[in-house]
Amino acid sequence: MLWYGTWRVTHKLHSTLNIHFLIAGHTKFSPGCGSGLIKQAYKRTRVSILPDIAKVVENSSPKSRLNIPQLVGLEDGNL
Template identity: 35%
Template sequence: MVYQAIKTFAKDGKKDLHITCDNCIAQNKNNLSLFFWSWLSMLGWYNNITINFMIPGHTKFICDSFFGHIKKTYRNQKVNTVDDIEDIVNNSSKGNEGLRYNGGIGWKWFDFQNFFSKNNFINLPHITKYHHFRFSNLSEDLGKVYCSENSGGVEICHKLLRDDNNFNINEKLDILDVMHISEERKKYLYQKIRQHIEDPYKDVYYL
């Protein structure tokens, strides 16, 4: 999803990319994300990429307000279909836009996990203690990350790519297939959810 957003909103004509994240290890602060930012630098999309993580206790910022707008709109609306959800997102704020998967037409899931693992990327030790990461597309910095515990603090350099001579940065990304809904899940939706849907829409998703 981040890849789709960057290609759509923040790629062409930009020299520097600054990302602010909450301190969620599962979603944001992990080695896969570091490999991803390093790869963007290698592609030459940006001269510099900085990733900053807010310290625990200070993790509310502008993105949360947009989700708040969606929640306010959602609680006063009837929702029967995915179309209704899209309308709620679009009507919640000028800054929100619903983007649906739509069978891969809207956007796709790419297999970054396999892409980076087979290309010899190396995990950063003690990643959780760092809050600031920097990447550069200078030839001597490609495949490396500079990290610091504090803003403006002393940086340490870590090589993420074991052998850059064997890494094809333009290799085509594999697309992950979306799993079809199971029969058990269909049965659950029919028996437990369908009853709460208004009559004109009961058979749209709950046959």
């Protein structure tokens, strides 16, 4: 990536190049915590229909209410 940026500057496609790095230890995406909880709950739950998935999401973080399911449709096509 650094070489490509240097190439673009030397070929006058850009006049400058700014590169930003995250601080060590702060590279996690905060919503990733919620999806990790869903993944853990999904692995230990039997799911066969869409409302089952919604229940997994709802129960994945019961105390903090971090994950709140929002169904936008059902299997039969109704909203």
